[in-house]
Amino acid sequence: MQQSASTRIERDTMGELAVPSDAYYGVQTARAIENFPISPLRMPRSVIRAMGMIKRAAASVNQSLGLLDKKPADAIRAAATEVMDGKLDAEFPVDIFQTGSGTSTNMNTNEVISNRATELLGGARGSKLVHPNDHVNLGQSSNDVIPTAIHIAASELMQQQLLPALTRLRKALDRKAKEFDKIVKIGRTHLQDATPVRLGQEFGGYARQIELGIQRVKRAQEALSEVALGGTAVGTGLNCHPKFSAKVMAIVSKETGCAFKEAKNHFEAQSAQDSLVEASGELRTIAVSLMKIANDVRWLGSGPRCGLGEINLPETQPGSSIMPGKVNPVIAESVTMVCAQVIGNDVTVTIGGQAANFELIVMMPVMAYNLLQSIELLASASNNFSAKCIEGIKANEERCKSLIEESLAMCTALAPAIGYEAAAKLAKDAYKSGKTVRQVAKEQKVLPDKKLAELLDPWRMTEPGGPVGSAGG
Template identity: 45%
Template sequence: MGGVRIEHDFLGEMVIPADIYYGIQTYRALENFKISGISISTLTYFIKGLACVKKAAALANTQLGVLEKNKCEAICKACDEILAGKLHDQFPLDVFQGGAGTSCNMNANEVIANRALEIMGYKKGQYEYCHPNNDVNCSQSTNDAYPTALRIALYAQLTTFIDDLNYLRTAFEKKARELNDVIKMGRTQLQDAVPMTLGMEFSAFADTVYEDMQRIGEARNLIAEINMGATAIGTGINSPLGYAELVTRYLRDLTGIPVTKASNMVEATSDTGAYVQLSGVLKRCATKISKICNDLRLLSSGPRCGFNEINLPPRQPGSSIMPGKVNPVMPEVMNQICYDIIGKDITVTLAAEAGQLQLNVMEPVIAYSLFSGISRLGAGCHSLVDYCINGITANRERCRDLVYNSIGIVTALNPYLGYETSASLAKEALQSNRSIFDVVFERNLLSKEQIEQILQPENMLYPRKTFSDNKD
């Protein structure tokens, strides 16, 4: 038949277009899972992870004498093409699917087998010369090949994500140095607290991102433990002696990732705790970045009726009815990315809990939730830096006026006048709409020089060495 080929599995036969590299099992999955319209081909790290797994397996199988050398060479060449970015369009499956990833695994097996057949001089579908199951999937099961590819992909993507977070941290550090001399009022519970600088505020943003970079690194280390060689449930059935250790070594060499063989393969095949841990760290990271974005929106609120301490770069008109209105759209979109990740953490948690006995069948939704969350948060970091943080400026006079008019600076008088007296000063200043300086001077509690020294905002930024000299 021109333009098509006939393939079969134990359910029957199907007509497959001759030019495609995937086969009957991928075709069945395409029919079954028309869910999101998002294909696994969009998960570049994952597709390359599958290619790494198949190449390492072929090399290990050949070394152990269970796969012919010519098949190994063709399989490896096909995998190398996928690693180079080719054939990714041949992975059309929906990211949502049943079967614990079997469809993804067979998609890879079929694409690699058919491309290997071409390399060997045969036609697609001539599986007697290189078979998706017998050869490409040799010594494997979906239950070890799929999660191993997932972990390799996550490790690689997390490495990039740490760089994304560092891009954000570095931008905050730069802005902190730029604004370090801008005195402003700190706030707790949205009420006046004590003075600080904008540099301190942005430096805190930088450090909170750095903390999450460390936590992401720790979660990434957990991902490096793999169950390759476990085959169906962890017993290693249908794999040759020494295969698990050998294929792990090949994977380590191929990827540069410090993967290690799980000590208990049965446990590793059924357990998804590392994904829950990673998802929780991503949620933590998203929560803290969203909080920072909330602060940026508050600090820039106004321009006349809000805090108006900083200016965010204007990115677009903010209203279809209110002329001149500009909205903080970059922090807003980052907030929404973070909400999505927080919701995905629930998905990952429930999917991990739903595993039964020797396998968790819900790994596809875990994979999609993690991959998409990491990708979006990383992209969000770059957008926030490029279109918001780098262009932030300070309203210096506004910041200083708020400090001098604040009731909160009365806190600096506690060591000299005591809490009760300072509280009465704050109350009187607030009720009479006068400054703390004027009320203290009027009561003749301290000299003008003492008041000026104590209430100088710059003197409130750091601990005092002693109070005794100023009490005289």
């Protein structure tokens, strides 16, 4: 094989291959490009950053342990920092759909750092003055580095993006709960009229859902805190200094602000990824919560004249290409689509978790892609939901009041005093006559006016207590 002006010839254990002369990646990356022309999907930036972080910390630890000379260690640290900072992102062209362990991505990282470090020392790209395996990958294997990088990337994204976004959303919902606390409206079960609630109580429920979601993210971070680094190929730690993992992860923990520690059992940490499945499950639950909230907001704001219309949503864009003046709940709709994507991503992560055969799991890249996409989507959607919808919601108090009085479920408050069957008959009579429960009850003189007014007070129905009896269902 001959070298040309645009290529250089590199060799690995499988032979020679042409590599673009200006590329920092090397022969193994070039083989991966040829082998996996599957999709436009690439390893997320957060994983590339985490890979650079691991390689930089590894160089420092290996130097401190007397395993790597200062000169190559300094060059590796400098090159790895460029990887972390995104300066070499164009050098990571390997498809997500590659070797199941992520070896191609690990070797891509090793080669980029190797060639950049070699260049920093005055050598030529491809000369391996700083070797991708012997120096950059010292004490490591793709089988422990890749899962470790995914854990780091996921936890850091949760810390920097998802937790702040959910916190903002929780605060916005909590403010609305307080703002709407005095507004009584009709409750609904089975999409049918039920006993009254306060609009603030509904929004308080939403705020609590997001508060629980924040707790779920923190549980996911805890699940991700144990990492595989130090187990090397199959979990035995072959060719790795026994202090290597703990020292590397101490550096990474300090740099990310997230707690990481060496796995208690490397055979579990490398032969399975229950932690990623667990983390994805927590994200799926958050998506389910957001789906419920977004759909409720859509329904509550439906109208403006022929729907529920109990709240007014911020107007963000014209809603129809054919119906003038129409405004749709587009922000809430975008949230529901994000939730659908996250729930689908969780299916992929779950199937990936089942691909754990003996000492290695072989769907790591696609698990990484879906998990990290879920984190980023939930974060951006939550921020947007807060800013462009929840924070601008206004209550339609008059509409809320009018619907309460029309509700047949008001008879529920009378059941402890007149009995369930009598209250049911009252509701049916009101429905047939087109009158309110209050009007029919007065006409039939089922209770003295004062007692009737007391029992049919909507505010009283939103608080616990009162006469004991069946509350319906």
